[in-house]
Amino acid sequence: MSEKNEKPYPAIIIFKSKNIKETTDDLLSFSTSLYQYGYILKSPMEMRYSYTHENQIEIILTFIDEEHSKLWLDHPEIIKYYQNRFSKLIEPPQVIFYPDAYLEADDERNCICKSWPFILLSPEPFTDLSPFKCGKCLNHILLNKIPEAIQFEEWSVIHNHIYEIWLASGLLEKWAEKQLGKYKSELNKNAVKLIKRFYKKNRIHIYYQIWQKEYDNKNICPSCEKKGKETNMKKPLYACKKCFLAFGY
Ligand SMILES: [Zn+2]
Numbered sequence: 378m379s380e381k382n383e384k385p386y387p388a389i390i391i392f393k394s395k396n397i398k399e400t401t402d403d404l405l406s407f408s409t410s411l412y413q414y415g416y417i418l419k420s421p422m423e424m425r426y427s428y429t430h431e432n433q434i435e436i437i438l439t440f441i442d443e444e445h446s447k448l449w450l451d452h453p454e455i456i457k458y459y460q461n462r463f464s465k466l467i468e469p470p471q472v473i474f475y476p477d478a479y480l481e482a483d484d485e486r487n488c489i490c491k492s493w494p495f496i497l498l499s500p501e502p503f504t505d506l507s508p509f510k511c512g513k514c515l516n517h518i519l520l521n522k523i524p525e526a527i528q529f530e531e532w533s534v535i536h537n538h539i540y541e542i543w544l545a546s547g548l549l550e551k552w553a554e555k556q557l558g559k560y561k562s563e564l565n566k567n568a569v570k571l572i573k574r575f576y577k578k579n580r581i582h583i584y585y586q587i588w589q590k591e592y593d594n595k596n597i598c599p600s601c602e603k604k605g606k607e608t609n610m611k612k613p614l615y616a617c618k619k620c621f622l623a624f625g626y
């Protein structure tokens with residue numbers, strides 16, 4: 378597979394319209410459709426009026442790779458539901474590459490491995506990236522490659538909301554900290570429950586990278602308190618096979 382297929386492709390889609398109100402209505406469920414058909418990493422995305430051009434609506438999103446940023450207009454369902462709406466535009470929608478600081482800083486790539494020795498569940502607040510990382514190449518695994526990822530996805534949305542509550546400090550901060558950091562919190566018990574169900578069905582080990590407030594590189598499993606095995610990663614350093622947890626960084 379070529380290099381361009383390995384990287385998420387952040388972009389803006391530009392819609393030039395004679396009737397901006399009508400176009401806004403026409404586009405309300407558009408990004409959800411793109412997501413549903415597997416073109417973008419996450420939905421919903423930001424839709425805004427252009428700062429610089431009148432009669433222009435912009436949607437900011439991240440395609441799973443560059444190729445998908447070109448293919449979506451040919452998808453039969455997009456043609457069926459949107460061709461008519463797009464024909465009212467001044468010109469066809471335009472996709473423009475729009476670098477994303479988070480993706481650039483970490484040089485994020487998509488995992489293209491055929492199988493995974495194990496998977497890391499590591500939620501990614503503030504990015505569109507999948508919460509799954511490959512245990513072999515250490516890159517993110519696209520959600521549509523993971524069997525029945527929907528429950529994990531719902532879970533990670535909640536995780537990230539709780540993380541934001543913690544970051545906001547003040548009201549509910551202590552509550553959020555417990556949810557994120559205590560092994561037995563409702564949030565964390567739920568993650569392990571999903572992981573165990575996944576393991577039963579797919580026989581692939583997922584390790585949950587449990588949140589730590591401070592750097593703590595001790596090798597003690599937060600659940601059973603025994604020593605974990607070293608991972609091949611810079612972080613988390615250790616994993617407990619029995620408890621499905623990864624920790625230490
Ligand atoms: Zn991989």
Ligand SMILES: [Zn+2]
Nearest residue numbers: 598601617620
């Ligand atoms: Zn353990």
